[in-house]
Amino acid sequence: MQIPHLVAIFSEGTQTAKEVAYVIAGRLIQQYRNFCLSKGINFTRMDSVRPHDHTTLFCSAGMQQYKPFFPDPSHIGTVANSQACLRMGDLDEIGDGTHFLHFTMLGLFSFREMTVGDAIDFWLEFLGTLGLVPDHVTIHPDRLEEWTPLYRGRIPIIPDDECTWSDGSITGYCTEFYKDGIEIGNIVNPLGTCIDVGFGAERLDMILNGTPPADALATLRDTVTTIMESGYRPGNKEQGYILRKLLRRIHVMGGTLDHPYFEQEVERQERLRSKYLRLRERYPDMTPEWWFDTHGIDVADMQARNGN
Template structure:
């Protein structure tokens, strides 16, 4: 099964669903950019998933590059962006219609300048330009009394003790926006003095334009190409290891990818499997670390492939 999405027919030609999604998502980003610029807010667009610090292998959130500014009490200002992100934590949930590995976040970051009320007004106004009104929003119970009036009865409010966000070093209470049962965005109040607004482009595209999400195989292929286009190659460590892991999973699922890295990884796995079968009886008591460090063989992958 190739990583080729189904075809959708349009009056001006034939486009794959992925090509359609690229166009409609691009329009959403452009619309958000124009909205921010109309408010006098500088906007930058980042399409690489390279991390902005060494806390993650890939950029996992639009706020990552701004952490020093959040933490600097002398800095004030507001900026907006669109940031390509990659989170491997959802690997086992992809294909369910809402979870992705690679996605784009629309962000607004204010450092001791905008208030939570300002951010709520900004967010609801932007959603309004898309013809969206949230079905409801959630607020942490500890902020319910303070933040509920900021919505001014414009949208139903549901208390949610899970409305906390943290990247491990910076945290804050948050309020989340829901449409058709899907979280489409949130506002975090980092350190109690800053603002971090985020909207997922792909989820907005799904709600606004009816663009379907990729199946699991399509998601894997898109993620692989995003990693490659961000400048990474397959390897045994860090980002390279993640790339190899995803290539192996595509192959295991019966997919294929028209890229040399995929073909090289398939051949590499065949060689490693043959090598393991040749050596396993002589080294049956050796640890997985020994196999990996000495021969580059990941026992979990080899044994998994032998069970297929």
């Protein structure tokens, strides 16, 4: 089953990955929403990457807004969502075809209601509506004997001792789903009593439709646009600093973005570049840390831009 989508043309000043992201969201999210509602599960959609607590600068997982419910034994129920996420830890891996920096997570969260077996059946059924059958799944060896029967021979199973998850005090074993060598999602069993599921919409679209992976510049443009649409502007601290850093990286890589914030950052970088070229012979032995702390100059970026 093919999900209609636009083919991105990643060129200067034309169609961007953002347009493709909207189509992915519009198709997959709608199908997932309808599936959840057909099961009597409430669904919410979150397009902003603003965090739901103070543990991260941006929302990094669909479960973030539900974290207080996991350890609360009085909270019982099941919800589903789609959540725009941003993980800066993937910055150096963007462009490899599997890391998106900014992505949409399709989530299912159950607090002392659904079992692991229920979640497995739910997701295999939903993936089936998309015409997708995982090549294999992984299970932690400590749960291999207990969880293998839950798949009822439908999917090959591979033991993996890295199938664990932790968010501070909340931990759990998990089982991961793979297609064409790519992890497309996982089911976590936090505290042994709850369910936390996350599947990446962009990875699903890539598998289902053979969508070409975005190059690094297209991914960066998509990410900074999402950050700006979430209400942030360039600055010297926290989210503003991250936005400025990504705008700077687009400039250093030779890319462009049709937005005043990008134009302002280019002007700022050109001023810093002139300052660096003027001062570097005067301070030849100063460390990159000194340049950044004293003048706000990222030496690595200057050298990359200057080619020396």
